[in-house]
Amino acid sequence: SSRSRAQWGSRIGFILAAAGSAVGLGNIWKFPYITGNNGGGAFVLVYLVCIALVGLPIMIAELMIGRHTRRDAVGAFISLEGRRSPWQIAGWVSILAAFVILSYYSVVAGWTLDFILRALQGAFTTPLGTNTSQAADHVSTLFQGLIDSGPRQLMWHFIFISLCLGIVIGGVQKGIERWSKILMPILLGLLVLLFVNGMLSDGARQALNFMFRPDFQKLNPGAVLEALGHAFFTLSLGMAAMITYGSYLSRQDSLFGSGLRIALLDTGIALMAGLAIFPIVFSAGMQPGAGPGLVFQTIPVVFSNLPGGNILALLFFLLLAFAALTSAISLLESQVAYLIDERGWGRKQATAFLAILAFVVGIPSALSSNLLGHLTPIADLGVFDSIDLIASNYLLPVSGLLTALYVGWFWSGQEEKEELLAGGSGWIYPTWHFLIRFVAPVAVGVILYSKIEETGLFSFLGSIF
Numbered sequence: 001s002s003r004s005r006a007q008w009g010s011r012i013g014f015i016l017a018a019a020g021s022a023v024g025l026g027n028i029w030k031f032p033y034i035t036g037n038n039g040g041g042a043f044v045l046v047y048l049v050c051i052a053l054v055g056l057p058i059m060i061a062e063l064m065i066g067r068h069t070r071r072d073a074v075g076a077f078i079s080l081e082g083r084r085s086p087w088q089i090a091g092w093v094s095i096l097a098a099f100v101i102l103s104y105y106s107v108v109a110g111w112t113l114d115f116i117l118r119a120l121q122g123a124f125t126t127p128l129g130t131n132t133s134q135a136a137d138h139v140s141t142l143f144q145g146l147i148d149s150g151p152r153q154l155m156w157h158f159i160f161i162s163l164c165l166g167i168v169i170g171g172v173q174k175g176i177e178r179w180s181k182i183l184m185p186i187l188l189g190l191l192v193l194l195f196v197n198g199m200l201s202d203g204a205r206q207a208l209n210f211m212f213r214p215d216f217q218k219l220n221p222g223a224v225l226e227a228l229g230h231a232f233f234t235l236s237l238g239m240a241a242m243i244t245y246g247s248y249l250s251r252q253d254s255l256f257g258s259g260l261r262i263a264l265l266d267t268g269i270a271l272m273a274g275l276a277i278f279p280i281v282f283s284a285g286m287q288p289g290a291g292p293g294l295v296f297q298t299i300p301v302v303f304s305n306l307p308g309g310n311i312l313a314l315l316f317f318l319l320l321a322f323a324a325l326t327s328a329i330s331l332l333e334s335q336v337a338y339l340i341d342e343r344g345w346g347r348k349q350a351t352a353f354l355a356i357l358a359f360v361v362g363i364p365s366a367l368s369s370n371l372l373g374h375l376t377p378i379a380d381l382g383v384f385d386s387i388d389l390i391a392s393n394y395l396l397p398v399s400g401l402l403t404a405l406y407v408g409w410f411w412s413g414q415e416e417k418e419e420l421l422a423g424g425s426g427w428i429y430p431t432w433h434f435l436i437r438f439v440a441p442v443a444v445g446v447i448l449y450s451k452i453e454e455t456g457l458f459s460f461l462g463s464i465f
């Protein structure tokens with residue numbers, strides 16, 4: 001192309017931006033609670049295997065597609081095929097996923113902003129003589145108050161989307177890369193503090209046992225599928241993000257080395273988040289399997305019972321907010337890149353348009369719990385849940401499966417080898433190619449099949465035809 005295209009300013013800038021995309025609510029909110037729900041150690045082990053054998057190969061494939069074509073996720077497939085082709089569907093589905101996910105991701109991210117404000121107001125300071133059940137009542141009142149207030153959730157949703165807009169509008173180097181270089185080190189610092197705090201607490205040993213001593217009796221096929229699905233979500237795969245970020249990557253960088261670093265950072269941070277959270281949950285005598293409410297309900301209760309807990313709460317919700325922000329900008333950028341590359345829009349208009357759209361589409365998610373008025377808010381969020389279900393259960397696996405099949409079976413092995421060789425990781429080609437050709441499609445195909453079966457789509461289609 002004759003247009004000069006954006007590129008990362010440095011390798012570390014790219015790694016931090018891509019790790020910023022990967023490290024998000026999935027690591028700090030979701031990983032600990034699904035580990036809790038699935039009984040700990042054995043689940044963690046299966047998850048690590050899924051990251052290594054399925055997640056990492058697909059991440060390398062997405063970065064490779066991006067770097068080779070230097071286009072957005074839809075344009076990348078046009079460029080690979082040399083013409084419009086059905087493979088573009090893979091790109092479309094992934095951009096659609098980014099769009100849908102951003103709209104509700106922003107609502108949850110908004111909750112973290114609300115809790116930051118609460119912490120600044122000292123809401124998690126122990127009043128003298130409070131016990132755990134009083135603290136629990138107090139926190140659930142706070143949280144319920146937020147969930148019940150449509151305007152309050154909308155305000156935070158708006159503020160969060162505006163922050164994303166403010167960063168993405170600055171472009172690849174001056175927006176995304178610059179902010180990733182600021183936010184990611186702070187995020188790591190906050191996490192290390194909370195991790196050390198957890199390791200020094202009474203529950204440290206119990207937490208380590210819980211997370212690392214596998215009890216395979218607790219493992220069922222459902223847990224394996226959940227581990228695989230989460231490996232996908234946590235590495236930001238199937239959502240156009242890694243294709244887009246890869247498209248700004250220089251030919252000098254090693255695809256394997258970069259992918260490995262991103263996956264290691266993501267995994268390390270998820271494990272550290274578990275080791276920051278579970279020890280204090282155990283010391284407080286609470287249950288690890290609290291579900292999605294773990295970080296917004298259990299954790300604040302625990303904090304408000306600790307000396308200095310309000311500060312820990314503040315640090316914790318800042319950590320969550322930063323993690324969410326660096327992920328959300330990759331979702332926005334993936335859509336922006338499409339409008340710029342394929343539709344010839346300017347960055348400013350594209351970013352503003354898509355941010356407004358994400359805000360509007362997120363409104364039902366922000367209001368759903370309010371409208372339904374559930375007493376146990378996160379257990380059943382209505383619109384919110386359904387959107388999450390559609391996106392993570394169907395859109396991601398569909399685009400992941402198509403991508404793996406394309407790269408494994410249809411793209412020229414010669415070009416793939418050259419891409420790997422360009423950054424000095426040609427030696428990985430046979431292993432990677434085997435995984436992307438056989439292991440990844442089978443694994444992702446199984447997730448997709450089981451989700452379709454589980455949600456009754458087959459019988460639904462059967463009743464139509």
Ligand code: PHE
Nearest residue numbers: 022024025026027234236327
């Ligand atoms: N990887 C992010 C997380 O773990 C989620 C995400 C997916 C963000 C795709 C951006 C793109 O929270």
Ligand code: NA
Nearest residue numbers: 022024026234
């Ligand atoms: Na992640």
